[in-house]
Every structure is written in structure tokens, then in C-alpha cells.
Amino acid sequence: MNPILEAKNLSMNFGGLKALDRVDIDVLPGQITALIGPNGAGKTTFFNCITGIYSPTGGDIFITPPGGRQKRITGINIHKVTESGVARTFQNIRIFPDMTVLENVMIGRHCRTDTGVLGAILRDKGTMAEEKAIVARSYEILKKIGLKEHVNQLAINLPYGAQRRLEIARALATDPFLLLLDEPAAGMNPQETRDLEALIISIRDEWEISVFLIEHDMKLVMGLSDSVYVMDYGEMLARGTPQEIRQNPEVITAYLGEDVSA
Amino acid sequence: MSTLNYTKYMEGMKQAVVVSLWFMFLTFPIMVIRVNTIENIIEWRWMNMLYIGAGSFILSFVWRYMSGKAISARKEGIGAQGGRKSYLQRLVSEKRLSLPSLGIVAVIALFFPFVSSIYQTNIMTTALMYVVLGLGLNIVVGQAGLLNLGYVAFYAAGAYTYALLYHHFGVGFWLALPLGALAATILGVLLALPVLRLQGDYLAIVTLGFGEITRLVLENWNEFSFGPSGISGIPRPGLFGMEMGMHDATVYLYFLMILLCIITIFVVNRLQDSRIGRALLALREDEIACQAMGINKTMVKLTAFALGSTWAGLVGVIFAAKTTFVNPASFTFLESAMILSIVVLGGTGSIIGIIIGALLLILLPEYLRAFSDYRMLLFGIIMVIMMIFRPQGIVTGVRKTYEFHTEEE
Numbered sequence: 001m002n003p004i005l006e007a008k009n010l011s012m013n014f015g016g017l018k019a020l021d022r023v024d025i026d027v028l029p030g031q032i033t034a035l036i037g038p039n040g041a042g043k044t045t046f047f048n049c050i051t052g053i054y055s056p057t058g059g060d061i062f063i064t065p066p067g068g069r070q071k072r073i074t075g076i077n078i079h080k081v082t083e084s085g086v087a088r089t090f091q092n093i094r095i096f097p098d099m100t101v102l103e104n105v106m107i108g109r110h111c112r113t114d115t116g117v118l119g120a121i122l123r124d125k126g127t128m129a130e131e132k133a134i135v136a137r138s139y140e141i142l143k144k145i146g147l148k149e150h151v152n153q154l155a156i157n158l159p160y161g162a163q164r165r166l167e168i169a170r171a172l173a174t175d176p177f178l179l180l181l182d183e184p185a186a187g188m189n190p191q192e193t194r195d196l197e198a199l200i201i202s203i204r205d206e207w208e209i210s211v212f213l214i215e216h217d218m219k220l221v222m223g224l225s226d227s228v229y230v231m232d233y234g235e236m237l238a239r240g241t242p243q244e245i246r247q248n249p250e251v252i253t254a255y256l257g258e259d260v261s262a
Numbered sequence: 263m264s265t266l267n268y269t270k271y272m273e274g275m276k277q278a279v280v281v282s283l284w285f286m287f288l289t290f291p292i293m294v295i296r297v298n299t300i301e302n303i304i305e306w307r308w309m310n311m312l313y314i315g316a317g318s319f320i321l322s323f324v325w326r327y328m329s330g331k332a333i334s335a336r337k338e339g340i341g342a343q344g345g346r347k348s349y350l351q352r353l354v355s356e357k358r359l360s361l362p363s364l365g366i367v368a369v370i371a372l373f374f375p376f377v378s379s380i381y382q383t384n385i386m387t388t389a390l391m392y393v394v395l396g397l398g399l400n401i402v403v404g405q406a407g408l409l410n411l412g413y414v415a416f417y418a419a420g421a422y423t424y425a426l427l428y429h430h431f432g433v434g435f436w437l438a439l440p441l442g443a444l445a446a447t448i449l450g451v452l453l454a455l456p457v458l459r460l461q462g463d464y465l466a467i468v469t470l471g472f473g474e475i476t477r478l479v480l481e482n483w484n485e486f487s488f489g490p491s492g493i494s495g496i497p498r499p500g501l502f503g504m505e506m507g508m509h510d511a512t513v514y515l516y517f518l519m520i521l522l523c524i525i526t527i528f529v530v531n532r533l534q535d536s537r538i539g540r541a542l543l544a545l546r547e548d549e550i551a552c553q554a555m556g557i558n559k560t561m562v563k564l565t566a567f568a569l570g571s572t573w574a575g576l577v578g579v580i581f582a583a584k585t586t587f588v589n590p591a592s593f594t595f596l597e598s599a600m601i602l603s604i605v606v607l608g609g610t611g612s613i614i615g616i617i618i619g620a621l622l623l624i625l626l627p628e629y630l631r632a633f634s635d636y637r638m639l640l641f642g643i644i645m646v647i648m649m650i651f652r653p654q655g656i657v658t659g660v661r662k663t664y665e666f667h668t669e670e671e
């Protein structure tokens with residue numbers, strides 16, 4: 001199986017700080033891949049490099065959409081990454097607060113539609129049909145995500161857990177083949193976390209979208225992932241199945257401590 | 263409690279003293295020293311210094327008191343703001359109220375030129391031009407959040423397009439209208455391409471410079487624009503080749519502007535409520551998240567910038583036709599400042615607010631001729647007061663959110 005996302009020798013320096021130091025990562029299609037590591041390990045920085053928010057100072061990033069050709073996306077614009085089929089959520093929620101839940105998701109459809117200024121003014125048949133399709137698709141996604149009751153509510157008024165789900169819904173609206181989730185369970189209560197776990201599995205199995213997630217909740221990561229990467233001080237420490245990671249002595253001393261085996 | 267108040271009071275006192283000292287120092291050369299050129303002596307007017315010191319001390323004190331009140335009022339208001347709509351907002355959003363008031367406005371607009379003098383019709387036409395300019399600039403400032411201080415350059419582009427095309431090729435008004443808009447749009451894109459990377463203050467300064475450079479070019483490039491003397495004899499808009507007297511031409515232009523206003527409101531409304539409008543809103547809410555949704559930030563901002571310029575170009579052509587004469591003196595920074603004031607006063611993002619803002623700022627000074635010397639001063643004061651007490655403008659823009667209802671429910 002060819003990896004759908006491949007980072008080779010990826011480095012990111014902030015002044016003297018090596019936030020990423022020659023990192024190699026492969027993400028395989030149809031899998032849930034996890035990236036774990038202590039605070040400040042460089043996990044978010046890794047996501048930021050892939051999604052074009054940072055321009056990496058070294059190395060390369062390649063994507064291979066299912067059924068498509070390999071493409072180098074190192075240092076390209078943020079919106080181009082999303083257009084290429086890699087969508088993401090943010091560690092500190094970044095919804096559009098003063099837009100409704102539905103409008104938030106409609107924004108996700110922007111890059112898959114193309115009405116211009118003229119269409120907006122004339123409201124011709126094509127434009128109206130497209131607008132209708134945007135709404136229909138956005139609603140469908142919200143329904144699947146379980147935010148149906150909130151469609152007309154302002155995003156800012158949603159409870160915390162729902163805001164996180166909304167971010168996922170919005171990312172899914174861009175029709176990605178790979179979804180990057182930065183600590184999706186952060187701040188969620190146990191029930192919300194269980195719902196999230198089910199959602200992530202359904203994204204892989206029903207939506208057929210590969211998932212790459214950063215997460216501190218070990219129970220969630222170990223129960224969910226097909227493959228786990230461990231990062232520390234910007235370096236890749238280990239990779240393997242959850243089983244292998246649990247037993248890796250290096251990982252245990254550096255990060256996991258005793259609470260994994262528990 | 264009282265000791266706290268007392269320290270606050272002393273603090274304010276101290277700052278007021280500092281302010282008044284500063285003012286005395288700054289105004290010293292012009293207010294105190296006077297060179298009497300007749301008798302060749304220097305007069306020291308120490309009394310003036312005293313007045314300034316006392317005046318600025320009191321003003322600073324009042325100022326602190328008022329802004330303190332405004333801030334605490336705003337803090338209290340935050341919670342209440344959500345539910346309550348102002349009278350004006352209700353007027354716009356509730357059909358029961360908006361239809362009759364729209365009817366009244368339409369009737370007034372229709373009969374206005376027939377019951378008032380040419381002079382008044384002329385002023386009203388000017389006010390309507392500023393309504394369109396305000397709405398155009400609002401796309402850039404209010405919707406895209408780009409502070410453009412050189413908007414007048416695009417206005418000039420429209421005016422000179424008509425003037426030059428007529429002068430060299432005898433092109434008429436109706437052909438010049440789209441061409442002027444096109445010229446302004448192209449100029450907008452050309453300026454936006456390099457400067458859109460800049461943010462906030464930097465963008466403001468560059469656009470300000472651009473506006474001034476445009477004026478200086480027009481003033482000094484005699485071969486192209488005929489310098490400060492400008493171009494005269496530009497024809498008024500025609501109507502199927504009909505000959506019109508002064509009165510008819512004025513009324514005709516008035517109705518033309520009414521029509522353009524309606525078109526502008528219509529278009530601006532539809533744009534706001536479209537895929538592009540949503541993208542602009544999202545970009546304003548969270549730039550990074552918006553880009554992560556696959557929205558090309560530069561393209562969207564460029565579109566907004568160019569669209570804003572288009573309206574300035576249109577009004578520019580009408581301006582040239584209305585005055586039958588253009589020269590660079592009509593396109594100074596004050597013009598840009600005026601249009602920006604309309605947007606800020608009316609309320610960025612609110613169409614009705616901008617219409618009110620334009621009418622107020624253009625009509626009031628005309629009818630308050632006595633104050634004409636202090637016009638700029640008054641503007642400044644109004645702006646500062648608005649910023650403190652009502653930064654959202656006269657009318658707070660209430661965005662129409664997309665209401666979704668399924669058949670299932």
C-alpha cells in the first residue's frame with residue numbers, strides 16, 4: 001500500500017529551537033494513525049507544516065490521493081493543501097463564532113464550488129442550484145455528525161463538545177481524503193469522548209476518509225489507532241501498533257510512564 | 263470605597279495636568295510668540311498660554327470622565343445586546359414596518375426634485391453619489407476589513423476616464439460609464455496585487471500614499487491630464503439625443519443617481535448573501551481557519567478590493583458629467599476621508615447606516631453653511647466621539663443569517 005501522506009526528513013526551526021528534527025512519517029490509506037508525545041514535542045508544528053501554515057525549513061511532504069498521482073505539497077499555500085484533499089481541525093477551536101452552525105459548514109464547501117461575482121449578482125439557475133447543493137450537503141454532514149438540532153444556532157453558542165464536532169463537520173465538508181485532528185478530545189467529558197471515538201471510526205469506515213490524529217488521551221489513542229507515532233523534542237521516537245508502542249521501553253521511559261499498562 | 267475614588271480622582275487630575283502642560287508647550291510657538299512685523303518686535307502673549315493650559319486641563323478632565331462612563335456602559339451593555347434590536351434595525355428587518363417606510367422614502371425621492379430648487383436637487387444628487395461611494399468603500403473596509411485610505415484614486419480614475427475619452431475621441435457618457443468602472447476596477451486590482459500582503463496600518467499608509475500619488479500625477483503630468491487646469495466642457499449625460507435645459511438636466515441626473523443607488527443596494531445585498539460574501543465574513547472572523555477551509559485569501563480580498571473600486575469608477579464618471587469639469591483638486595485625501603467617515607459614522611456593514619451617514623455628512627454641512635470653516639474640525643470631533651461611544655456606527659449591522667428548515671420538521 002502506498003502511503004497517502006509521506007513526510008521525509010521534515011525539519012522546522014524557530015530561531016535556535018528545533019521544533020521538528022528530520023521527521024519521517026507515513027500515513028496509510030484507510031487507517032487511523034495517531035501522533036502522541038509530551039507537551040511541546042512538536043506535534044502541532046508537524047500539522048502546521050503539512051497544512052501550509054508553516055513553511056518547513058527542511059525536508060519534503062508528499063501526498064497521494066486515492067487513485068491519484070503523488071504530489072509534492074511542501075510549503076504550498078494553506079488553501080491549496082485543503083484543495084488537494086487534506087483537511088484539519090485546530091487544537092484551540094477555531095470556528096467562525098458569529099456564523100451559524102450551518103454557515104460554518106457551508107464555508108467548507110467553498111473550495112468545491114465556483115460561483116463568482118456575476119453569479120452572485122444575477123442569481124442565475126446554475127448559481128441557485130449550486131447554492132442549494134451547498135446547503136443540502138452541509139445539512140447532510142451535520143446530520144451525520146449529530147448537530148442537526150443546532151443548524152440555525154450561532155456557532156459561539158454551542159457547548160464545547162459540539163464546537164469540536166462542528167470543526168470536524170466543517171473539515172469534512174471540504175471532501176478530504178485525509179483528515180488531520182489536533183487533540184479532538186481535549187476538554188471533552190467521558191461521554192463526549194466515547195461519542196467522538198465512534199465518530200472517528202465511522203469517518204474511517206463509512207466516509208472512507210483516513211484519519212491522522214494528535215491526542216493525549218491514551219485510552220482513546222490505544223483503542224482507536226491502527227498505527228501510532230511517538231514524538232519527543234521534535235524527534236521521532238518510535239512507531240508501531242498500539243501493542244508495540246505500549247511495550248516499547250524507550251517510549252515508556254520518555255513519555256508513557258506507568259499509566260499505559262494500567 | 264471613597265479612598266479608591268479619591269485615588270482615581272487624583273490620578274485623573276495628574277494626567278490632566280500633564281496633558282495641559284503638553285498643550286502649553288506644543289502651542290507655545292504659535293499662541294504665545296508673535297512677531298510684530300510692523301514694529302519689528304516680538305510680543306509675548308502669556309495670557310494665551312494660561313487660557314490654553316486651563317482649557318486643555320478642563321477638556322482632558324471632562325474627556326476622561328466621559329470615556330470612563332462610555333467604557334462602563336459598554337461593559338454593561340454586552341450581555342443585553344444580543345436580544346434587543348434598535349428601532350432602525352426593526353424598521354429594516356420587519357416587513358410590516360419596512361414596506362410602508364420604504365414606500366414613504368420612494369414617494370419623497372420621486373417628488374423631491376419637483377418641489378425643491380435646482381440647488382437643492384444638485385446637493386441631493388451629490389449626497390446620493392456619496393451613498394454609492396460609501397456602499398462601495400464598505401465592501402472593502404466593512405466586509406473585507408481592508409482599511410483603504412486612497413479610495414479617491416478610483417473615483418478619479420472614473421472621472422478622468424470619461425473626461426479623457428471625451429476629449430480625445432468624443433466618447434459619450436453611456437459608453438464612458440462602463441469604461442470608467444472598468445478602468446477603476448483594473449486600477450484596483452493593480453494596486454491590490456502587491457499590497458494585499460500588508461495588514462492594518464501598513465495597508466492604510468500604502469493606500470493613502472497611492473491616493474496622493476494619483477493626485478500628484480494628475481496634477482503634474484500635463485501631457486496626459488492637462489495638469490491643475492483640468493479638462494472642461496465634458497457633456498452631461500444624454501437621453502436619446504434630447505436637448506435639455508439646465509433644470510431638466512439636473513433632474514435627469516438626480517434620477518440617474520437614484521437608479522444607481524437602487525442598483526448598488528441591490529448588488530451589495532446580493533453579494534453579501536452569496537458564496538463570496540460568506541467567504542469574506544469567514545475571513546474576517548478567522549483568517550487561518552478560513553484558509554484551512556480551502557479559501558484563497560488573496561483572491562477573495564482582491565475581489566472585494568476590485569469590486570469596491572468599481573463603484574468609485576462609476577460615480578467618478580457621473581461626477582465628471584455632473585460638474586462638466588474635472589481637475590485634480592476634486593480628488594484630494596479629504597475626499598477619501600469623507601467617504602471613510604460616512605462608512606464609519608453609518609456603521610460598517612450596515613447598508614441603511616451608510617445611507618444615513620452619507621445624507622448626514624453631505625447634507626448637514628450644506629445647510630449649516632455658517633460652520634463651513636469648521637467643517638473638518640467638526641468631522642474630527644464627530645469621528646472621535648463616535649469611536650468612543652458608538653464604535654459600531656449609527657446603525658449596527660445585523661447580518662441576515664441563513665435560516666434553514668427541513669421538510670421533516
Ligand SMILES: Nc1ncnc2c1ncn2[C@@H]1O[C@H](COP(=O)(O)OP(=O)(O)OP(=O)(O)O)[C@@H](O)[C@H]1O
Pocket residue numbers: 014017019037038039040041042043044045046091
Ligand atoms: N510560531 C512559533 N514560533 C516559535 N516557537 C514555536 C512556534 N510554534 C511552536 N513553537 C515551539 O515549538 C515547540 C513545539 O510546539 P508544538 O505546539 O508543536 O507542540 P505540541 O507537541 O503540539 O504540544 P502540545 O501537546 O502542548 O500541543 C514548542 O517548544 C513551541 O514553543
Ligand SMILES: [Mg+2]
Pocket residue numbers: 043044045091
Ligand atoms: Mg499541540
